[in-house]
Amino acid sequence: MKIDFIVCEDNPKTRKTICDWLETYIDHKDIKLLVATSQPEEVLSFVTEDEATKICLLDINLNEKINGVALAEKIRNININTKIIFITAYAEWAVESLNRNIEPFAYLTKPLDRQTFDWHMKRLLKKIKELQDLQLHPNVGxxxxxxxxxxxxxxxxxxxxxxxxxxxxxxxxxxxxxxxxxxxxxxxxxxxxxxxxxxxxxxxxxxxxxxxxxxxxxxxxxxxxxxxxxxxxxxxxxxxxxxxxxxxxxxxxxx
The missing domain is CATH 2.40.50.1020 (LytTr DNA-binding domain)
Known part of the structure; x- marks a missing residue:
């Protein structure tokens, strides 16, 4: 199971917290952190079509030309199978993402909570494993x-x-x-x-x-x-x- 994490968060402290929490799931072999940045364009350069499943944790309210929802749209245009987790302090952004048919896997609300973070992460990794197992054994189940x-x-x-x-x-x-x-x-x-x-x-x-x-x-x-x-x-x-x-x-x- 190959997985690449990509983090886009403009607050350095929050970005570091996310990276620290992701260390629990990273083995630096099959599961890696590709990049942690505040720059949307840098994120796009790492989103590719390859064997690894991409999981993007995106701050919605980026202090850039585009917000996290627009960035998610661009990501999906490059790789439709990318898993999106939004990070936001504003619940109303959830409506915006629904209007654009982003269908993120989850929303993480600031201030971040470790228990909630782990809950969503475990669910997502389990689902990815199940999907990959189905691709290898299509008639199982x-x-x-x-x-x-x-x-x-x-x-x-x-x-x-x-x-x-x-x-x-x-x-x-x-x-x-x-x-x-x-x-x-x-x-x-x-x-x-x-x-x-x-x-x-x-x-x-x-x-x-x-x-x-x-x-x-x-x-x-x-x-x-x-x-x-x-x-x-x-x-x-x-x-x-x-x-x-x-x-x-x-x-x-x-x-």
Whole structure:
């Protein structure tokens, strides 16, 4: 897994903090810090199409001719697969990036928090590894969903969550494409099957629901609720054991 970090931050102190924190993840062989700079043009010179996945941590409010959002657009024009993490002190910039269809992996709000930084970084590195594994083994994780004479073949990781159907013995499988696929199975049997195909991806968050932790945006333990990245809300068990397991999975820590 080859990864290149690129940091563009105009505050020297913040830039140094980010570089110091990245040392946890850098091995100087397959995972490197290519450049840490305040100059957008220097960033662009390092963004290339090669085997290494680029992760750009960009300050949105740069004191330059272009801001971080415009810089992200230029980066994506060079290498569409570059992962973007925005750094900002102003929440309203998130709307600007959405309007330009940047779709960053995450936003880091100033003043930076180490725990939040590590949380996003672990999630991103885990996702990159999963994608690279899929490219090497394209048929790994394929699951057959069938009911009423129809059969769908889906990768386990494109499934966001699974719920019991109103008809006993059937499930509704939800995907990132917004599909709702009916599958004949019981929830516990489905969880066992998924764990055989791709272990430790799904967790039972409620008596009638399985969830893929990668797609979890937030949890509310008091309300017993999960919000997915697509805005869908799911019930979450109030069991401390279940909630701790969900936290571990979201952080990329297997049981």
């Amino acid at each position: 394929l699951i057959k969903l069938e009911a009423y004479g129809r059969t769908h073949y889906k990768k386990a990781e494109v499934i966001t969550h699974i719920e019991t159907h109103h008809k006993e013995g059937y499930l509704t499988v939800h995907t990132i494409q917004g599909e709702k696929i009916i599958h004949r199975s019981r929830l516990n049997d489905m969880l066992q099957l998924l764990n055989k195909i791709q272990p430790s991806i799904f967790v039972q968050c409620y008596k009638s629901t399985l969830v893929n932790p990668y797609y979890i945006e937030s949890t509310d333990k008091k309300q017993g609720e999960i919000v997915l990245k697509n805005g869908i809300r799911l019930f979450m068990s109030r069991s401390r054991e279940v909630q701790e397991e969900i936290d571990k999975r979201v952080m990329g820590e297997n049981s």
